[in-house]
Amino acid sequence: MTTLHTVEPENTTGEAAALFTATHQALGVVPNLARVMANSPPVLKGYVAGVTALGAEGTLPAAVRESIALLVAQENRSDYCLSVHTFRATRTAGLTAADATRARRGEADDPWAAAVLDLAAVMVRDRGTTTDEQLSAARRAGLSDGQIVEVVAHVALNVFTTYLATTARLDIDWPLVRHTDRGDMGTTSRSTTDTTDTTTKANPLPTSPRLDPLHHVSPAEAIAWHRVVAASTAHDLPGVPAPDPGQIHAQLTRPALGSHRLNWLAADTDGTPVGVAGLRLFDSPGQAHLAELELHVDPAHRRRGTGSLLLSAVVAACRSENRRSLVVTATADGPGEAFGERRGFRRALTLNHLLLSLDEADGADLLRLADAEHAGYRLTAWAGTVPDDLADAFAAAKNAMNDMPVGDLAYGSVAWDADRVRAMAAVVADRGDTLLTVAAVHDDGTMAGYTEILIPRGAPPRVQQYDTAVVPGHRGHGLGLWVKAAMVRRLRAEYPGVVEIETDNADDNAHMLAVNHRLGFRPYRRTREFQLDVPTA
Template sequence: MATALKTIAVPEVTPAHADAWHQVVTASMAEDLPGVPPPTRNQSYARLSRPGPGSRLLTWLAYDTGGGRTRPMGAATLRLFDRLGQEHLAETELHVHPDARRRGIGTRLLSAVVDEARSQGRRSLIAEAPASGAADLFCVRNGFRRALTLHHLLLSLEEVHRGWLDELTGADQPGYRTAAWNGTVPDTLADTFAAAKNAMNGMPTGDRDHGALSWDAERVRAVAAVVAGRGDTLLTVAAVHDDESDGTARIAGFTEIVIPGGTAARARQYDTAVVPAHRGHGLGVWLKAHMLRRLHDEYPQVTEVETDNAADNTHMLAVNEQLGFRRQRTSHEYRLTLTERKEPA
C-alpha cells in the first residue's frame, strides 16, 4: 500500500491533536516501556494544553496519509523554558509508532524541533531515552551526548506494613513537627516553602546544563494550579522547625506526591528535599514515611508509587530503597549542544 508522510506543526492543541498524540505515545510506550502505564487521553490533552509555569510547549505530529486514510505515526514536543536562570534550556519528547519506524519520521520531527529551538536562541536541548533501546541509539546517532543516568524505582504499597510506617513516623524528631496539605501551600507557609524548594538546586544534574531555578511563593502557587488544572491531586508533607530565637516557623524539608486524575492506582513522586542546615537528622525517611501513611489511610486505591533518582544521588537512592522502593529500569538524559556557552566578559 502506498504511503505518504505529512508532518505538521500544531499552532494550538485541540482534543483531536491530543488524541493523535495519545495513539502514538501509547503504541510507542508499549514497545519501549512495557509495564509502564501510558497517560490517559484526558491526561495527554491536559499535558499538551497546560504546560508548567515559566514555559511554553510546541507540538508536531506526523501522519501517514496513504491508502485513503490518515493515521498518526509520530509526535514530538518542544518545551521552551522562559523562567529566569533557564532561558537557555529546552526539552523534547519524541515518539514514533512502532509500525512506522525506520522511515525517517523521527529524523524529520527532530529536525523541526532543533530548528525551532535554535531559532528561539536555546543553547541546550534535553531528551530522555530508555537505556539500551531504540531511542537511546537514536539520540547517539543524532549528536546527543549522555548527560545524566536515572534509576526508575517502584514501591508496592501492599508490601509496606502499616505498623512499620507507624514506627518510622513515631520516631522522635526533636525540634520538628509535620505540616500536610492538599494542593496549594497555606499562605502562612508559602514563603518558607518556596525557600525550601530552592534546596533542590543542589541536587545532582550531571551535564544537563540545567541552570539554577529560583522559587518564590508565586511560582509555588502556579505549579499547584497547573497540577490541579490537569485534574491531578498534589499531596505535600513538610517538616516544620520552630525557631525559638524569633518564633518563626520554617520548613526544613518536604516531600510531594501526585495522584494522576486523583484516582489512579499508581502515584508519582514529585519533589523531595531537605534544607542543607537540617540534613543529617533522618528527615528524608521520616517525611516519606508520613506520606506513605497518608496514602494508606486516605487514598486506598493507590497501590504503587513510582519515582526516579539520578544515579549519583546516592543519599536519596538509599532513602528510597530503605522504604522498599525497588529499581525497575534505567534511562539516560541526553543533551544536544545547539550553541556554545557564552562566558561572561
C-alpha cells in the first residue's frame, strides 16, 4: 500500500492541474509516481521539465533513454520503475523483450548504445565516480561531452524516481515486471546451508497485452472487435444494444465521409481480444486538425494497462498525422470519463440522449403535427441519395448545421455541396444502412429544414436520429417539429418493425430539446464529449 499521499488529478485546480496536464503530455499518462510527486509541485514541475527537455532537445534516442532507465531500475531493485520502463521500452521506444532484458544487464547490440550503458552502469554502481579511462572509452565509442552530460542527467533522474517509488511503496499501475523476474539474467542456485529451493523462475518481461494495428480488417478480426465492444457495452451501458458483427465489419472497413481510419486490437498472451481502439482522422478542410477516438476494454481485463497502451498508440498516431485535437465520447460519470480525465482529456460538451417509444407515443397528436399547414412550405421525402433537383438546396441546408451547439469542442466546420451530400449517402449505403430524410421546402425552392433517420443494417428495432436542422432565415415557424413529426409518421407507415428512435441534444440546445420533449422523447442517458489537446512531438 502506498505510504505517501497520492494527489488525484480530478481534485486539482490551477497550477497543480496544469502540472498534471504537462505530465500527461510528457509521459502519455498520469502514473501513480506523478501523483505522489505532486505532493511537492516544484518537484513535479522540475521533473516534468527535465524529462520534456531531454526528450525534445537531447541527443540520446528514445531506445537508449529507456535502456538507461531499465538499467537503473534493475540496479536499484525498483519493480515500479522496471514495470514502467519495460512497458515504455517495448511499446513506444522500439525495443524487443530481449533488448529490454539486455538493457537491464547494461548490454546492447549496438556498439554506441552499449558504450552509453557501460558508462551509465559505472555511474549508478559507483555513485557517479568514473575513471579517466572510462571517460576515454566513452569518447572513443563516439560520445561527445554533451552526451556524457546527458547520460549523467538520465541516470540522476532515474535514480530519483526509483528512490521515490521505493520510499512511497507505490501501487504498480503498469503491467508488472519484478526485478527478480530475471529471464535469462540469473542462474539456478541452491544455498549450501539451506535446502530451500531458491530457483528463479523465468517469466516473460512484457506482461502487457500484444497490440496489433489492423491494416486490412478480416472477418475474424471484426468478430474479435465485436466481442470486446459487446462486453464493454453490456457492462457500461446496460440496455443499450451493441452493434452486430456485420455492422462492426462495415464500420471498420468503410470509413465515414471525409475521413480515414486507423484501428488497433489488443490481445492477451493466449490470443484473447481484450481491447480495441479506432481513430477517425478527418480529412476535410476545416477539420484537418481533428481526430475522433473510440476505445473499449473488456471489463474482465481492465486495470492491466490495456487502455493506456491503446491510448498511447492513438496519441502517437495523432502526432504523426499532425492532429492537435482528439475528441472522444464517454458515458457521464462512467469509467471511461474517469479514465480520460486522468489522462488529460477535458470535458467539453454534455449530451442528453433521449428515446421515443413509437408504441407509447400519442399517435393522434403526432398525426396532427405532421398534417399541420405551414403557409409557404411543403414537405418532401426520400431514401438514400437526395434527388438531383434538390441536391444544391439540401447542401445549402446542411451548412446550417455549422452553428449547432458544440460546447468547447474544437470541432471545426464542414462546407457542404451537392457532391458531398451524394457522397455521404453513398457511404451510408455502402455500409448496408438506410438513410431516410424528410425536408421542408419553401415556395422559392429553398430547403428550409430537414431531419434524417439512420436505419442500421439488419433493420433493428431501434433507429438513430441523424441531423435535424432549420436554416436560420426560416426559424420560428415550427418547421423542426413539423419535419420530425412527419418522419415519425413515415416510420410507422413504412417500417413497422421500428419501435424506438434514439437522439441526442447538447445541454444548451434548449430549442431542440423542447421539440423532442413535445414529440414524446424521454430522457434515457447522458454522455460527455471530451477533448485532448494533443501534445506536439
